[in-house]
Amino acid sequence: MSNEKNENLRAKLFTRRALLLAGGQLGLLGVLAGRMYQLQVLEGERYQTLAEDNRINLRLIAPSRGRILDRFGNELATGRQNFRVVLIQEQSDDVDATLTGLNAIVPISEHQLRRIRREMGRVRAFMPITVLENLTWEEFAAINVHSPELPGIQPDVGETRYYPYGAELAHVIGYVASVSERDLAKADDPVLQLPGFKIGKNGVERTFDTELRGKAGTSQMEVNALGRMIRELSRDEGQPGADVVLALDLELQRYAHQRMGEESGAAVVMDVHSGEILTLVSTPGFDPTPFNLGLSKAEWNALQNSERSPLINKPIAGQYPPGSTFKMVVGLAALDAGVIQPGYTVFCPGHMKLGTHTFYCWKRGGHGWMDVQSALEQSCDCFFYDVARKLGIERLSVFARKFGLGEKLGIELPNEKPGLIPDKDWKQRALKKPWLQGETVIAGIGQGYVLATPLQLATMTARLVNGGRAVEPRLAKLPAGRAEAAPLIDVDKQWLDLVGRGMNRVMNAPSGTAFRSRITEPGMQIGGKTGTSQVVRISRAERLSGVRRRQEDRPWRERHHALFVGYGPVENPRYACAVIIEHGGGGSSAAAPVASDILREAMRLDPLARTAEAAPPAAGGARKPG
Amino acid sequence: MRLLSINWGLVLLVIAIAAIGVAMLYSSAGGSWDPWAGRQLARFIIGLCVMVVVAVIDISLYARYAYLLYGVTLVGLVGVEVMGSIGMGAQRWIDLGFFQIQPSEIMKLALVLALARYFHGVMPEHIGRPTVLIVPLIMVLLPIALVLKQPNLGTATLLLLGSGAIFFLAGVRLWKFAIVIGAGLAALPIAWEFLHDYQKRRVLTFLDPEADPLGAGYNILQSMIALGSGGVFGKGYLLGTQSQLRFVPEVHTDFIFPQLAEEFGMIGGLLLILLYVCVFGYALAIGLGCRHQFGRLVALGIGTQLFLYVFINLSMVMGLIPVVGIPLPLVSYGGSATMTLMIGVGLILSVSVHRERRLPRRLDHG
Numbered sequence: 001m002s003n004e005k006n007e008n009l010r011a012k013l014f015t016r017r018a019l020l021l022a023g024g025q026l027g028l029l030g031v032l033a034g035r036m037y038q039l040q041v042l043e044g045e046r047y048q049t050l051a052e053d054n055r056i057n058l059r060l061i062a063p064s065r066g067r068i069l070d071r072f073g074n075e076l077a078t079g080r081q082n083f084r085v086v087l088i089q090e091q092s093d094d095v096d097a098t099l100t101g102l103n104a105i106v107p108i109s110e111h112q113l114r115r116i117r118r119e120m121g122r123v124r125a126f127m128p129i130t131v132l133e134n135l136t137w138e139e140f141a142a143i144n145v146h147s148p149e150l151p152g153i154q155p156d157v158g159e160t161r162y163y164p165y166g167a168e169l170a171h172v173i174g175y176v177a178s179v180s181e182r183d184l185a186k187a188d189d190p191v192l193q194l195p196g197f198k199i200g201k202n203g204v205e206r207t208f209d210t211e212l213r214g215k216a217g218t219s220q221m222e223v224n225a226l227g228r229m230i231r232e233l234s235r236d237e238g239q240p241g242a243d244v245v246l247a248l249d250l251e252l253q254r255y256a257h258q259r260m261g262e263e264s265g266a267a268v269v270m271d272v273h274s275g276e277i278l279t280l281v282s283t284p285g286f287d288p289t290p291f292n293l294g295l296s297k298a299e300w301n302a303l304q305n306s307e308r309s310p311l312i313n314k315p316i317a318g319q320y321p322p323g324s325t326f327k328m329v330v331g332l333a334a335l336d337a338g339v340i341q342p343g344y345t346v347f348c349p350g351h352m353k354l355g356t357h358t359f360y361c362w363k364r365g366g367h368g369w370m371d372v373q374s375a376l377e378q379s380c381d382c383f384f385y386d387v388a389r390k391l392g393i394e395r396l397s398v399f400a401r402k403f404g405l406g407e408k409l410g411i412e413l414p415n416e417k418p419g420l421i422p423d424k425d426w427k428q429r430a431l432k433k434p435w436l437q438g439e440t441v442i443a444g445i446g447q448g449y450v451l452a453t454p455l456q457l458a459t460m461t462a463r464l465v466n467g468g469r470a471v472e473p474r475l476a477k478l479p480a481g482r483a484e485a486a487p488l489i490d491v492d493k494q495w496l497d498l499v500g501r502g503m504n505r506v507m508n509a510p511s512g513t514a515f516r517s518r519i520t521e522p523g524m525q526i527g528g529k530t531g532t533s534q535v536v537r538i539s540r541a542e543r544l545s546g547v548r549r550r551q552e553d554r555p556w557r558e559r560h561h562a563l564f565v566g567y568g569p570v571e572n573p574r575y576a577c578a579v580i581i582e583h584g585g586g587g588s589s590a591a592a593p594v595a596s597d598i599l600r601e602a603m604r605l606d607p608l609a610r611t612a613e614a615a616p617p618a619a620g621g622a623r624k625p626g
Numbered sequence: 627m628r629l630l631s632i633n634w635g636l637v638l639l640v641i642a643i644a645a646i647g648v649a650m651l652y653s654s655a656g657g658s659w660d661p662w663a664g665r666q667l668a669r670f671i672i673g674l675c676v677m678v679v680v681a682v683i684d685i686s687l688y689a690r691y692a693y694l695l696y697g698v699t700l701v702g703l704v705g706v707e708v709m710g711s712i713g714m715g716a717q718r719w720i721d722l723g724f725f726q727i728q729p730s731e732i733m734k735l736a737l738v739l740a741l742a743r744y745f746h747g748v749m750p751e752h753i754g755r756p757t758v759l760i761v762p763l764i765m766v767l768l769p770i771a772l773v774l775k776q777p778n779l780g781t782a783t784l785l786l787l788g789s790g791a792i793f794f795l796a797g798v799r800l801w802k803f804a805i806v807i808g809a810g811l812a813a814l815p816i817a818w819e820f821l822h823d824y825q826k827r828r829v830l831t832f833l834d835p836e837a838d839p840l841g842a843g844y845n846i847l848q849s850m851i852a853l854g855s856g857g858v859f860g861k862g863y864l865l866g867t868q869s870q871l872r873f874v875p876e877v878h879t880d881f882i883f884p885q886l887a888e889e890f891g892m893i894g895g896l897l898l899i900l901l902y903v904c905v906f907g908y909a910l911a912i913g914l915g916c917r918h919q920f921g922r923l924v925a926l927g928i929g930t931q932l933f934l935y936v937f938i939n940l941s942m943v944m945g946l947i948p949v950v951g952i953p954l955p956l957v958s959y960g961g962s963a964t965m966t967l968m969i970g971v972g973l974i975l976s977v978s979v980h981r982e983r984r985l986p987r988r989l990d991h992g
Contacts, residue, residue, distance in 0.1 A: 007919075010750040013797045014922050015914055021791060021926070022910050025933045029899060032937070035944045039854040040892040047854025054851065055867045224871035225848075 056233065057223040062194050063214030064159060066241030068173055068204055070250040071278075071477045071611055077173050077205065080162035083140035084133035085155055087116070090125035092152025099131075101150050106132060106139045126228050128154065161198065161205075165250070167285025168257045171313040172248065172413070172475070174203020175288035191216035201291065203313075204244060204475060207412040214241030247276035247477040249607035256281045256598045265581040266314035266454040267594070269602050272462035272567060272576045274478055275471035275486065277411070278607055279598070280455075282314040307557065308582075315458075316416045319451040320580055323533035324379045324587065325565045326400075326446025328464055328499045331372045333399035334387045335495040342498055345371045348382035352441075359385050359441055362532070376502030377512045379530060381445050388444025393435060396443060397423040402470070402489050404459035405452050412475045419456050422449035447534060458578035461565040463489060464503070465527070465573040468496050480611075503527035504570050507596075514564070517592035524603050526596060527573075528566025530587030535560060551585035559583035562590035568599045575602040628682040633978045636908040640677075640956060640971055643901050644670045647957035649863075650886050654878040654959075657864050662878050662959045669961050673968035680972025685980035688973065689743050689920050689989050695732075696740035696765065702729030703772040730781045731966040733769045734931060735973065737785060738792065740765055742923035745796035747987050753797045762793070777822055780952040784934050791930040792923055828948045845881070848873045849943045852884035853895075860891030878959045880951060883943050898957070902936050905929075905971075912978040918985040921977040928970045935967075 039047065068077035085102070092098045099116070102108065108116075112132070119129045131153070135143070144155050161176045163169065176198035183199060184192055191197060191213070200209035217238025222230040256267045260283045269279035286303055290296075303311050312318060334340045350366035352359045361367065361381040367374075375383035388396060400406060406421030420426075422443065424435040442448040452460075455473055462471050469486040504527040506512040507519075513530045536558045551559050562584030567573040577599050584590030648670070652663035659667075706729055744762050745753075752758055766789040773782045794803065818826070831846065852868035861867065866888035869877045877885050887895040909929025913922045935955040941947040953960055955967045 006750045010797070010919060011922075013750070014795055014919070017795050017797065018910060018913055018922075018926055021794060021930065022906065025906060025930070025937075026903070028937055029903060032940050032944065032946075033896060033899065035941075035946060036853070036887065036892050036895050039850060039944065040857055040887065040895075043854050044857040047851050048857065050851045051855035051868050051873075054848075054873050055871055222867075222871070225873045230871065 055222050055224075057221045057229070059219045059221055060191055060194055061217035061219055061235075061238055062191060062197055063216055063238045064240045065161065065176070065198075066212040066214065067243045068208075068212070069243055069245045070248045070253075071246065071276075071607060072250070073245075074250040075164060076169055076246065076248070076250065077161060077163050079159040082133055082158040082160040083135040083137065083155070084158055085131050085135070085140075085143055085153055086128035087120075087131045088126060088128050088152050088154060089120060090152075091154075095120070095152060098150050098152045101146070102131065102143065102153055105142050105146055106135065108132065124226060124228075128156070133158070134160065163288050165254065166287050166289065168254050168281075169248075170203075170285045170288045171282040171315075172203055172246070172253075172280050173288065174205040174414075175201055175291040176205050177201045177291050189213075189216070203413060204246065206414050208244045208476075211244055212241040215239040245477045246475050247271070247274075247278060248280070248475070249278045249605060252598075252602055252605055252607060253279045253281065255601045257283065257285065259594055259597050259601075260579075260581075263581045263584060263590075263594075264308040264314075265579065265584065266318055267579045267598055268315045268454050268458040268577065269598060270458045270462050270471075270473060270576045271608055272466040272573050273469070273471065273485075275459070275462065275473050276478060277455075277473050277475050278575070278602065280315050280475070282312070282318075284308050284310045286310045313413065313415060314580070314582075315454040315578075316411060316413055317453070318580070318582075319417050319419050319453055320561050320563065320582075321448070321450055321533035322405075322446040322452040322457060323531035323561070323563055324381075324446060325457055325460075325529050325531035325563050325578075326405075326450060326452070327376060327379065327384050327444075328503065328529060329400050329403055329405070329460065330384050330388055330391070330396060330444050330446075331376065331502070332464075332491065332495055332499050333396050334391045335372070335498065336399065336491050337391060337395050339390045339395075340372070340387055343371065345369050346375070346380075346383045346386045348380050350382070352382045352385045354385075354389070354438055354441060357438055359438075372498060373502040373505060376499065376529065377505035377509050379506075379513050384444040385441045386444075388440050389437065391440075391444075393423055393440040393443060396440070397421045402491070403463050404470070404472075405456050409455060409459055409473050411455060411473045416455075417453055419453050420449055420451040446531065454578045454580050457563070457565050457580075458576050461528075461567055461578060462576035464496065465500060465567045465576065468493065500527065503529055503567075506530065507566070508570075513588045514566075514592040514596070516588070517596040519568070519596060519600050521600075523569055523571070524600060525570045526566050526568035526599050527570045528564055528577075528592065528595065530592050531561075531563030531565070532585075532587045533561045533563060535583065556583050559585055562587045564588075564591035564595040566592075566595050566599055568603055574608055575599060577602070628979055629678070631979050632678065632681050632975055633908065633912065636905065636912075636971070636975060636978075637674075637677075639901060639905050639908065640968075641674070643898070643905070643956045646886070646898060646901075647882070647954075647959075650882050650957060651878055651959055653864050653866070653889060654869065654882065654885060656870060665961075666959050666964070669964055670956075670968075673965055676965065677968045677972035677975065680969050681975035681979055683976060685921060685924075685976050685983055686985055686989070688739055688924070688976070689746065689985060692736070692739035692743035696736045699729050699732045699736040700769060700772070702727065703733060703769060705729070707772060707775060728962045730769075730773050730776065730778055731962050733773070734781070734784060734788070734966060735928070735970055737766065737769060737789060738924060738927040738931065739973075741789060741792045741796075742920050742927060743989070745792065745923055746918065746920035746985065747989070748796070749987075750797070754799060756802075759793075759798065759802070762789075777825070778951070779825060780938070780950040783938065783950060784931060784952065787934050788927065788931040792927045795923055795926055796919075828950075831948070845875050845949060846945050848875070849881050849884045850945050852888040853944060856888040856891045856895075858892050860887070860889050860894055863889050865889060880939065880949075880953055880958060881943055882958050883940060883954055886957075899936075899940070902932070906933050909974050912974055912981070916977050916981040918981075918983065920985055921981060921983075925974050925977040928974055931970065932967070 064079055067075055070076055089095055116131055147153055179192045179197055179199055200206040215238045217236050219235045220233040222233055224230055256279045260267055260281055263283060265283055267281040270277055290299060348361055348367040348370050350361050350364050367378055367380040370380045370383040400421045406419055408416050408418045427433060427435050439448050443450050459473055468489045468491050470489050471486040506529050507514050507527055514528055519526050562581040564587050565578045567576045577595050579591045579595040581590045648663050648667050651666050655662055741762055748758055770782050770785050852874045866885055868874050868888055869885035874881050874884050906929050909925050913925035916922045932955055935952060938952045939954045942949055953963050
């Protein structure tokens with residue numbers, strides 16, 4: 001019976017403990033329920049966001065880049081279809097066989113094969129790898145035909161930048177290239193992060209990059225844990241880049257480029273009233289396409305080290321002593337200051353003595369009696385030595401700056417150089433030396449410290465012949481009817497006319513320095529001024545011996561720069577032109593014929609007249625930045 | 627006749643839970659019977675038959691052969707260990723050709739039966755004697771040591787806590803538990819040294835899961851995101867983004883609850899927990915209604931084990947404890963575990979069927 005009692009006792013103990021245990025279990029499950037309440041109700045929203053972040057992958061869609069057009073709508077830079085093939089590893093059971101098969105149709109180089117293998121190891125099996133790009137249509141078609149036998153290979157069409165006129169426009173248009181770390185640090189446009197995205201690195205491509213780039217679209221993709229796309233949830237196409245319309249006239253540009261030939265130099269043609277740049281040539285040119293696709297180090301070094309510096313945009317970044325092309329400004333400054341009168345004459349014996357130093361005229365025998373007009377016509381140095389000495393460097397420099405010299409003009413291109421118009425302050429600051437009067441004298445013929453870019457010389461010429469308005473050069477075409485007159489420069493009209501007559505005589509008087517390059521067609525006569533700037537000093541020994549070496553006998557780098565500034569037609573000037581031929585010898589022999597031909601072509605094509613008739617070719621976001 | 631006395635309420639509960647499991651596995655596969663839901667359903671049907679057979683077998687048979695089963699299973703565990711060490715790689719099962727047996731799975735039941743048998747034979751007045759506890763302690767520690775060696779931390783934890791519950795139910799004095807727990811805590815630093823690197827990492831990851839969101843903490847974090855983003859009502863069946871898009875790993879096995887809670891929300895999750903509570907309640911009621919100590923200990927021992935499964939799995943997916951490999955009973959995919967669980971429920975049912983059976987204190991050794 002005690003057994004029975006024991007058993008009951010045991011059952012009681014068990015019951016007590018079992019209930020205790022069950023209570024404990026219930027309590028623990030209560031904790032779990034509480035945890036669920038915490039996660040799913042209290043923090044539910046936060047986790048919902050996290051889940052959405054997990055599953056939604058925002059992909060950017062690269063906007064297509066805007067075109068660059070000339071004033072008549074000709075495409076200077078555009079997108080071109082890039083035929084390529086991509087490989088998706090997971091679609092092929094035997095990637096090697098696929099690549100071998102592809103190789104039989106279009107050869108794949110060892111180098112490419114190594115890159116493909118590297119990428120294959122890096123990306124997930126469903127991500128496309130670019131195998132070949134920039135294929136010809138024939139190659140692309142052949143691969144398409146064979147694609148059933150090439151599992152994993154998919155034809156694809158992308159976009160690359162195309163420059164139809166290559167070297168002829170390389171300096172103006174610039175080029176696009178991959179985004180660098182520095183670009184990323186500067187800008188926060190997320191589209192820059194896209195693999196393979198290109199941005200403007202030089203020229204108009206760079207200055208108008210924001211307009212050309214457009215806005216990236218977005219695609220919301222649902223992805224799984226491996227990053228594979230499941231489906232597209234929404235899509236925003238973004239905004240394609242705007243076209244940029246330049247003032248350039250493609251035909252004139254090509255003509256000028258071709259007319260410059262093998263020479264190293266620059267040519268600028270400008271609308272004297274609006275400042276629109278119709279032609280901006282820098283020779284030698286370079287092919288911009290490799291910059292887009294990636295330039296090899298050897299190619300880069302070759303471009304960089306060439307003595308003709310093809311990478312420098314000479315019209316805006318080449319700084320040259322303007323030589324005699326500076327004389328109009330000197331004469332005008334002296335007339336304006338009242339230092340000389342229109343009838344003022346100087347006797348040129350072939351040199352001028354200042355203290356112990358002798359300054360020579362280019363014509364050893366001298367010009368005899370010279371006034372402003374004849375001194376311009378025959379480019380007499382002695383006259384301007386004298387005038388500059390009377391005027392002084394301070395008044396000369398202040399006046400020269402009014403004509404666009406010595407400072408940047410703000411053209412829409414990177415790397416513009418300011419040139420140099422020296423004065424006493426500048427010399428003290430830069431060279432820590434006082435100004436010498438002799439330096440004023442040689443500044444009078446555009447030598448010494450004076451430096452100008454071809455763009456500045458063209459602008460100067462435009463301001464001299466447009467009635468004294470301070471036009472500024474601009475590359476972007478002005479919207480039709482929006483041209484407003486530039487502010488007037490404070491200078492007497494009659495002095496401008498006087499200097500203009502001098503420039504006319506340079507071309508059209510038989511004793512003018514550029515008479516041989518004159519244009520005789522009625523209504524197309526041009527005016528201008530030659531310039532020859534010394535690169536190396538002519539030694540005293542050479543001068544005394546009287547046997548000056550001919551320019552052609554000197555090494556290229558020691559020859560004079562040949563310059564010419566001109567305008568046309570003389571009666572009603574519309575086109576201003578500046579040409580420099582580096583180490584070309586003489587302004588009248590080397591530069592004047594080129595400039596004359598370019599001006600003749602400009603007047604023949606007459607883009608300004610034609611634009612007035614033609615409606616603007618494309619509505620563009622083109623405007624001067626800033 | 628015995629079939630009629632089976633507790634069909636419990637059977638229905640088990641079917642309900644398993645049905646939820648199959649439905650979730652169908653969703654795990656992205657709305658497909660293949661590869662999990664179909665097979666799990668087939669196993670479950672077989673398991674159901676086995677369960678009923680187990681339920682109707684005379685309970686004295688289990689008591690009689692408890693030690694034998696325990697012994698054989700222990701040998702099996704050693705066998706697996708030996709096979710592993712002689713170059714067949716770490717494995718947890720024995721291949722009988724037509725069937726693969728995981729001794730550690732069987733041990734979960736064998737240990738309960740053996741302990742129940744032992745404490746059934748101990749006179750109530752003797753339970754206070756420390757010497758009485760020597761044999762059962764060895765019975766518990768031997769398989770735990772072998773399972774830990776595999777290494778299978780989940781099963782070891784289950785065996786340890788499950789046995790502790792049986793000791794508690796058998797009437798072992800509370801202060802003795804206090805001593806053991808105290809000693810265990812003191813030994814924790816030593817145990818830490820014995821943990822494998824991946825086990826240590828799991829513990830560290832648990833302590834700070836967001837420190838390494840793409841590495842070891844990924845599982846827990848994604849699981850919590852799945853749970854949390856389900857909200858109160860869930861995203862809808864087959865619409866759980868976290869689980870459908872594979873952000874939650876192992877969603878068909880250990881991490882199936884996050885999928886349920888993501889697709890059916892807190893409502894769905896709590897409903898499943900409620901079903902489990904009913905199962906535990908049945909086990910409690912059956913245990914309390916049993917006339918013999920063996921039956922009582924078996925019913926509540928196995929019931930507690932079920933509870934431990936559920937609690938450890940849910941705590942793990944909710945980020946309350948480190949990741950240990952324990953499935954959600956009757957819901958997670960897995961043949962061996964499901965079969966063991968069904969047999970376990972069968973044993974509880976058997977206790978219910980044979981609650982009036984008089985079992986002598988001394989039984990023949992089977």
